[in-house]
Amino acid sequence: MSEVVVKASEVAKSYVRGKESIQALRGVDLEIKKGETVAIVGRSGSGKTTLLNLVAGLDKPTGGKIIVDGTNLRDLGDRQLTNFRLKNIGFIFQFYNLNPTLSAAENVEVPMTLAGLPKAERHDRAIELLTAVGLQKRTSHMPDEMSGGEQQRVAVARALANRPPILLGDEPTGDLDSKTTKALMDLLRSLRKEAGMTMVFVTHDPLVVSRCDRAIALRDGKLVQELSRSEIEKARIGTMENEVLEGVY
Ligand SMILES: Nc1ncnc2c1ncn2[C@@H]1O[C@H](COP(=O)(O)OP(=O)(O)OP(=O)(O)O)[C@@H](O)[C@H]1O
Numbered sequence: 001m002s003e004v005v006v007k008a009s010e011v012a013k014s015y016v017r018g019k020e021s022i023q024a025l026r027g028v029d030l031e032i033k034k035g036e037t038v039a040i041v042g043r044s045g046s047g048k049t050t051l052l053n054l055v056a057g058l059d060k061p062t063g064g065k066i067i068v069d070g071t072n073l074r075d076l077g078d079r080q081l082t083n084f085r086l087k088n089i090g091f092i093f094q095f096y097n098l099n100p101t102l103s104a105a106e107n108v109e110v111p112m113t114l115a116g117l118p119k120a121e122r123h124d125r126a127i128e129l130l131t132a133v134g135l136q137k138r139t140s141h142m143p144d145e146m147s148g149g150e151q152q153r154v155a156v157a158r159a160l161a162n163r164p165p166i167l168l169g170d171e172p173t174g175d176l177d178s179k180t181t182k183a184l185m186d187l188l189r190s191l192r193k194e195a196g197m198t199m200v201f202v203t204h205d206p207l208v209v210s211r212c213d214r215a216i217a218l219r220d221g222k223l224v225q226e227l228s229r230s231e232i233e234k235a236r237i238g239t240m241e242n243e244v245l246e247g248v249y
């Protein structure tokens with residue numbers, strides 16, 4: 001039996017800027033099953049970040065509904081939503097969102113502090129996670145003392161801190177070279193095996209897409225195509241009118 005962990009129905013989002021209204025999402029339906037790894041692709045401005053933020057409860061849809069692990073996010077108050085996110089969702093931000101005044105290890109500790117984990121345990125886990133992403137020598141570095149790729153991996157470690165059943169990543173490998181990307185995808189795959197983690201990645205990286213069970217493409221705020229794993233494998237660059245590949249290559 002496969003359990004649906006994320007269910008989005010007719011999700012719409014418009015942003016209002018002055019007199020202008022921008023429809024970033026125009027009725028998206030999406031179901032993601034427990035343990036699945038899904039890639040979201042599409043051109044710049046197609047609504048990928050908007051969709052991921054809504055699934056994470058970081059923002060509210062202007063239409064439709066989003067159910068995460070059986071909970072309609074609309075039914076949660078602010079405090080409840082924060083707690084729900086802390087327990088259920090790890091989020092890797094497109095531009096990392098690290099706290100510039102905290103070291104790498106302290107950044108990773110933040111969600112554990114919010115979850116009430118004791119100090120010693122937090123620190124040990126932060127070191128363990130930073131080691132897992134290859135940053136054992138950077139644990140006391142400040143964000144501005146690290147490269148983009150290193151900061152990105154701190155953001156990954158932080159997202160994993162509370163062992164979230166759902167991991168959402170907005171371009172989580174955008175600043176990594178292919179070797180580091182592979183190592184990270186291997187790490188995530190092992191976590192998925194151990195913990196049955198469900199993962200959704202917004203990505204432009206063919207390497208990431210090739211490791212996903214499914215890829216969906218957004219265009220102008222609509223879901224326009226979906227490829228299964230075998231279709232991803234079969235598809236070749238530049239040979240077709242293919243939204244998924246266009247979004248990637
Ligand atoms: N806070 C905002 N206020 C107004 N418009 C916004 C806001 N955030 C996003 N948009 C608009 O909504 C649309 C979708 O944006 P979104 O950030 O979801 O795109 P994206 O697919 O993630 O793009 P990228 O690949 O460049 O990150 C764009 O037209 C964008 O300009």
Ligand SMILES: [Mg+2]
Pocket residue numbers: 048049050094170
């Ligand atoms: Mg984006």
